[in-house]
Amino acid sequence: MIFITQGHEKAVGLEVFLRSFVLLSKQHQKSITLVCCKDTLIKNLNLLNFSFEISEKLFLFCNSALKIIEFKKDEISESTRSLEIALSKIKKGDILLTLPTSKDQLILEGQNCKGYTEFLRKRFLNENLCMVFRAFNHTTLLITDHIPLSQVPSTVTRELIESKVNTCINYLDKYFNTVDEVIISGLNPHCGENGLLGTEDSVIDDAVKELNKSIKVIGPVSGDTLHFHNNININQLKVYIYHDQGLAPFKNQFKTIGLNITFGLPFIRMSVDHGTAFDLYGRGVADFSGCYYMLKEAIKLDKK
Incomplete structure (x- = not known):
């Protein structure tokens, strides 16, 4: 199973993911579950002008079906909430993909972490x-x-x-x-x-x-x-x-x-090799090739 966390709600992460996801085969799409705030996902679909329908836990758009684990906005940042939910679901041998966020959005035990790797080091007590x-x-x-x-x-x-x-x-x-x-x-x-x-x-x-x-x-x-x-x-x-x-x-x-x-966890965690690109958010022009590459590599690993 491949779990994807949404990252910052005003970053390009969801945009590049959605544009990459629709390029995958239907069979490969079935192995992916996005952990996200439902309202944030809907906003990004609308920004991309993607018509969609919602059927139970599936978002149907562009002839694609995306499984989601949804949560509602609260006082915890969406980046932290989506990551914590994914970590509660993930099992040994699964794959975790994290979309970009800013370092002030990852909070563990009331303290900011300097990135996903640092969050996971503290969460799994492995420096x-x-x-x-x-x-x-x-x-x-x-x-x-x-x-x-x-x-x-x-x-x-x-x-x-x-x-x-x-x-x-x-x-x-x-x-x-x-x-x-x-x-x-x-x-x-x-x-x-x-x-x-x-x-x-x-x-x-x-x-x-x-x-x-x-x-x-x-x-x-x-x-x-x-x-x-x-x-x-x-x-x-x-x-x-x-x-x-x-x-x-x-x-x-x-x-x-x-x-x-990130190596050293009971599962493998991967992310794209770029940041939030806040200046590109909502414009539909972000380069999604890195995210598409990540999804294809994750699917290869999931097959193993």
């Missing part, structure tokens, strides 16, 4: 959940993600690197492909130039030595050149130490065609 980005057969793992740059050196340890790399390898093998080679970036420019530019890269050296006992690992490699290490004949895992270091080359290459994936 080592992995933030992974994937497009086609290219995979990027971030050792740290939504933390201030000033905290990165003290956060990165040999144990953290080993844990996240091993988790990512195991989940890639389960859902996508076996990893043949891992390439890890350094933290400082030029990996510290043997201490001239910092000594923090020593923990990465230690992690590489340990990981090399079970898989081929190259690194640490200077972060500004790691993306040149492409070998189309093998399945590589590129590992970057912090958020922008890894996502700059990834997004430059793949634009909005990419998946933001």
